[in-house]
Amino acid sequence: MTGQSRKAKIGLALGSGSARGWSHIGVINALAKAGIEPDIVCGCSIGGLVGASYAAGNLKELECWARSLSRIDVARLLNFSMNGFVDVERLQSFILQYVGDETLNIETIEKTFATVATDLETGREVWFTEGSLVEAVWSSISLPGVFPPVRSQNRWLIDGGLVNPVPVSLCRALGADHVIAVNLNGDIVGKHFYQERQKSEPLVEEHDVAEGFAENITKALREYSSRLFGSNGKLRVPGFFDTLASSINITQDRITRSRMAGDPPDITLTPKLSHLGLLEFFRAEEAIAEGEDCVVRMMPQLQHFLHGD
Numbered sequence: 661m662t663g664q665s666r667k668a669k670i671g672l673a674l675g676s677g678s679a680r681g682w683s684h685i686g687v688i689n690a691l692a693k694a695g696i697e698p699d700i701v702c703g704c705s706i707g708g709l710v711g712a713s714y715a716a717g718n719l720k721e722l723e724c725w726a727r728s729l730s731r732i733d734v735a736r737l738l739n740f741s742m743n744g745f746v747d748v749e750r751l752q753s754f755i756l757q758y759v760g761d762e763t764l765n766i767e768t769i770e771k772t773f774a775t776v777a778t779d780l781e782t783g784r785e786v787w788f789t790e791g792s793l794v795e796a797v798w799s800s801i802s803l804p805g806v807f808p809p810v811r812s813q814n815r816w817l818i819d820g821g822l823v824n825p826v827p828v829s830l831c832r833a834l835g836a837d838h839v840i841a842v843n844l845n846g847d848i849v850g851k852h853f854y855q856e857r858q859k860s861e862p863l864v865e866e867h868d869v870a871e872g873f874a875e876n877i878t879k880a881l882r883e884y885s886s887r888l889f890g891s892n893g894k895l896r897v898p899g900f901f902d903t904l905a906s907s908i909n910i911t912q913d914r915i916t917r918s919r920m921a922g923d924p925p926d927i928t929l930t931p932k933l934s935h936l937g938l939l940e941f942f943r944a945e946e947a948i949a950e951g952e953d954c955v956v957r958m959m960p961q962l963q964h965f966l967h968g969d
Contacts, residue, residue, distance in 0.1 A: 674710060721758055775796040
């Protein structure tokens with residue numbers, strides 16, 4: 661022993677949450693301003709995508725692109741098929757441009773990084789701690805119903821949010837002494853239907869986001885549901901995207917609560933983003949701003965966490 665204490669390693673666990681995940685960019689930027697630089701970054705779903713971009717040194721480029729997105733841009737990324745709603749070729753082009761190219765491996769990037777996915781056949785958690793960075797991101801973001809499953813290592817893989825929405829355990833397994841977790845699912849259950857409708861800003865309906873393919877489908881599904889279950893003219897039957905988004909919200913909230921209770925982080929950041937819809941990726945400005953504000957609100961705890969030992 662030399663008498664010098666080892667510097668504690670800080671892990672950053674970036675959770676799943678679809679369009680709410682742009683807030684991770686704000687969180688990372690605000691932490692950097694506060695002098696908090698994570699040594700280990702682990703992400704799930706959109707957290708894996710943002711985390712990979714950050715770990716590979718491409719976060720600024722990703723942020724500029726996200727802030728530039730319009731509703732039409734999001735619609736162009738969508739393409740209805742039996743496997744999901746996302747145009748795979750366009751999304752792959754985006755990942756290669758703003759996350760990393762196909763030759764980039766996890767072992768060669770600047771920070772220790774990993775993502776989590778789910779084995780579709782067994783339901784087991786799959787960790788990507790080495791190998792292709794693009795493959796790790798693809799596997800982690802494959803949200804059922806939205807993205808097609810990914811074939812990797814002789815397995816069909818889907819979104820890691822089904823098993824470990826905020827990968828605190830993965831951070832610790834990679835050597836983190838302290839973990840800052842970003843939970844995007846802390847205030848979402850039950851609010852998808854109501855909070856948006858109470859705002860003065862008009863609600864972004866599902867056909868506004870994906871008018872190129874979803875308008876007729878969602879209209880038909882809503883009309884079918886109304887006929888099937890009846891309607892008195894006052895009760896609005898939840899639409900396809902309403903039901904899908906709320907089902908995903910409920911699932912991720914319950915799993916997040918269970919996993920974080922079993923392996924709690926040192927600090928939990930919970931951006932208030934329940935008003936953002938599942939596919940409203942064009943609202944990056946407010947998501948990023950809330951990520952920054954969330955860090956500011958938690959700054960006393962973060963400063964104690966950083967300097968209190």
